[in-house]
Amino acid sequence: MDMSFSPEELAFRDEVRTFIADNYPQELKGGRRTRGEMSKEDILKWHRILYKKGWVVPHWPVEYGGTGWTITQRYIWNEENARAETSPLLPFGLSMVGPVIYTFGNEEQKKRFIPGILSADDWWCQGYSEPGSGSDLASLRTKAVREGDHYIVNGGKTWTTLAQFADWMFCLVRTDPNAKAQEGISFLLIDMKTPGITVRPIITMDGAHEVNEVFLEDVKVPVENLIGEENKGWTYAKFLLGNERSGIAGVARSKKAIERLKNIANAELVDGSPLMKTDEFSRKVAELEIDLSALEVTELRTLAAESKGRGPGPEASILKIKGTEIQQRITELAVEAVGNYALVQAPRMEVTGNEFVPGPDYSAGTAQDYFNVRKTSIYGGSNEIQHNIIAKMVLGL
């Protein structure tokens, strides 16, 4: 057993740390803006820099553009990005559909789609959830009917993150209405410019526009955009959901967020001395740090098992549950820490620069962040579903 880094790993850490310091765009630094507040170009800036460097998909096989880093190196890379508060790369292409395409797609599809994913010339979105199909995703009803060399797709998707910018959508559709729920589903790649697609914004309670409804009405999709076999889409869908485990816990980002929380609590005063010095608050932060330490080692144990070829099992659900609980708790404590200024509504859309946001810089948007991260225990398989997975798959209940 050994939890420390080797000299080579430390040298690697220094190398990536320097690279980030030298190359992360100045104008994005120190930002805590949510994606709902950023322009499309700002969201993609860091991606494009990493693409040029060849570091955009460290978790992919080398033949498709991966870096060949060890799991420890990838861990260090994530950690250093969080430490520098770089803007997280969009997962839709890099972590979701990309691996599905290089694993299950044909040569033609790989040639056609992988380059656009790597360069970010193609912006992808995820067509999974439907109004009637959330936790029970396999009940989805958007249907695709084969007509010659096309599918005609009808239905609707919802909670589609950043679909307003998307060029492509990977979409689960029902191709066999008579089969058992999971068996009649196919995995289609849909060009968002196709006639019949309407994207409608959903504004969330923090005032941001991150998610959308996508309506599909007689959308013609060429048959060559089908991934793998017809009616086998559920297999690819599950592969996608289970594929990107590293980072799901958000440990490195939470560490940074706790640091930020402590800075707030050191600046906020209770009767003239820092809030951070009060017993009740410092204990809550300590508890949070201990929870995060435990999660960090749990994640490292998962990664170590993965590097020995044992795939991430259902115990990865621990990372989702604990990771999101910690993220939510951090924002909850930040609201407590900023006190009265938590009430202030910071503008989240169409920022003109004229809006008056009172209070210290660190207080702006604190409550909205808290409201926003309530989504994390709902999306990606709600935390209740994750509990079911552990109960069934791990405990055998």
Place this chain on the structure above:
Amino acid sequence: MDFSFTEEQTLLRNTVQSLLADKYDFDTRRKVTKTAEGWRPEMWAQFAELGLLAAPFSEELGGLGGGAIENMIIMEEFGRHLVVEPYVETVVIAGGFLREGGTAAQQEALIPGIIGGETVWAFAYAEPQGRYNLADLTTTAKKDGSGYTINGYKAVVLGAPWAQKLIVTARTSGGQRDRDGVSVFIVDKSAAGVSTRDYPTVDGRRASEITFENVKVGADALIGAEGKGLPLVEKITDEAIAALSAEAIGCMKELNTATVEYCKTRKQFGVPIGKFQVLQHRMVDMFMAHEQSVSMTYMVNLKLAESDVERIKAAAGAKVQIGKAGRYVGQQAVQLHGGMGMTDELNVGHYFKRLTMIDTQFGNVDYQLKRYSEAA
């Protein structure tokens, strides 16, 4: 021992309920909070017309002879509809200061304007460095002839953009956090030297940052004795806490009803999700959190007139209970509604946001826990 309401009180509740059912549906409220004004003066006029703004004042003061229980009834119903109009700031707080600390002349001059709906008030007490400590004041009022000159800065003054008059706490003597030396003043928002910057709050209201620069007020602007204002401020903020507790139980009640209803109708895996035991138990915990909050709300509203220690324990205790219960009920209502609970379009998120902010107002759970333990 009797927890029932009088006939008049039931009538009052029915009046509020039918007005709000008629004029304060969620979509209307959502539209109003997005307008430039952010509230409806005509709704305020209706409150006055129906006697709501007179309800807690004694008959000698021109009111209808009610008190805390009437405030509680009104605020619970306001909570159910997420009413943004400044009842707490105007009737409970400003009305409370005038009732409890005002001279006969001040009462005669100012209470009719509250009851008639002509004057809206806001309470400028919090300062950036002071957090929840009501005595932590850098705003000063210096004796100036027979009156005072006020200088300072007040943070997050709720309802101030709508107000004509302000209740302002300022230090007339003593050190920054001394209990002695706190005084309470009435200041016209339009007075020379008062400047405001307005902004929206996350719960759909409006607030202002207010700067006082050599603002001159007369001797008749002082409420209560000079330098002895803190006990009065504490008493009135406890009355505000009692009213906010009632608002919170109204919010929780609506969230619980909506959540149970949703879980009965939302089907996944072929059954209503309310059939899953894990969600059933969650909703039972939400139900109990609400019931316990109702109990503490009754208690604080019944104990406002008791000794300081009893009142402080009841108010701090109620604030802790509604802070914790409000967080639990709010978070779980969102969680059980899934993605829908996250949207601006559904009322669930709005109740959750309001409950979050009620915890922040006048001291959150940690602050009130400490206050309780120091009083006990």
